[in-house]
Amino acid sequence: xxxxxxxxxxxxxxxxxxxxxxxxxxxxxxxxxxxxxxxxxxxxxxxxxxxxxxxxxxxxxxxxxxxxxxxxxxxxxxxxxxxxxxxxxxxxxxxxxxxxxxxxxxxxxx
Amino acid sequence: xxxxxxxxxxxxxxxxxxxxxxxxxxxxxxxxxxxxxxxxxxxxxxxxxxxxxxxxxxxxxxxxxxxxxxxxxxxxxxxxxxxxxxxxxxxxxxxxxxxxxxxxxxxxxxxxxx
Numbered sequence: 001x002x003x004x005x006x007x008x009x010x011x012x013x014x015x016x017x018x019x020x021x022x023x024x025x026x027x028x029x030x031x032x033x034x035x036x037x038x039x040x041x042x043x044x045x046x047x048x049x050x051x052x053x054x055x056x057x058x059x060x061x062x063x064x065x066x067x068x069x070x071x072x073x074x075x076x077x078x079x080x081x082x083x084x085x086x087x088x089x090x091x092x093x094x095x096x097x098x099x100x101x102x103x104x105x106x107x108x109x110x
Numbered sequence: 111x112x113x114x115x116x117x118x119x120x121x122x123x124x125x126x127x128x129x130x131x132x133x134x135x136x137x138x139x140x141x142x143x144x145x146x147x148x149x150x151x152x153x154x155x156x157x158x159x160x161x162x163x164x165x166x167x168x169x170x171x172x173x174x175x176x177x178x179x180x181x182x183x184x185x186x187x188x189x190x191x192x193x194x195x196x197x198x199x200x201x202x203x204x205x206x207x208x209x210x211x212x213x214x215x216x217x218x219x220x221x222x223x224x
Binding site for chain 1: 142144146148150151152153154155156159197199201205210211212214216217219
């Protein structure tokens with residue numbers, strides 16, 4: 001079934017560690033996005049991509065980077081995790097209509 | 111840029127009542143308005159959307175209305191059930207020639223009491 005997949009589902013990591021959150025979609029969508037969301041709260045756009053080799057920063061400066069080497073893959077990297085990065089990270093993809101969201105990665109930085 | 115205001119932030123109703131969530135937007139060029147439902151601990155899911163060439167759209171117990179002149183759109187849920195309890199987000203974006211990036215409202219927590 002076409003969907004969007006995020007791994008890991010939960011992650012606890014120490015301050016200063018480098019981490020990569022994985023996002024892959026089998027929808028065939030060109031557009032992909034990363035959002036940060038505290039549970040049930042506002043969605044904050046971190047990065048987005050309109051296609052391969054296209055990446056843009058969103059409204060929220062999160063000290064993270066993304067890459068889009070393949071259409072289906074859009075990983076998010078935090079070079080040095082901090083407790084302020086503790087949150088849920090949602091990946092999404094779209095074409096001409098609404099988003100399909102992944103199940104999210106719940107990140108805790110201790 | 112676009113600004114989307116969503117009200118109320120919390121809505122509590124009795125099972126069987128109707129619920130209405132309202133959003134206003136600022137950019138008259140926005141032409142696509144989706145609504146998402148996010149149950150506790152789950153991902154947001156698209157439940158209904160409307161484009162600017164349509165004034166109303168219905169899908170069973172949910173409906174969305176759009177007033178382009180006033181720049182507001184609303185989600186209507188009739189005969190609410192406990193499983194409708196969730197956070198609902200509205201959004202506005204410019205499709206086809208626009209940035210496609212939606213601006214989300216801050217969300218409405220709907221609580222349906224049995």
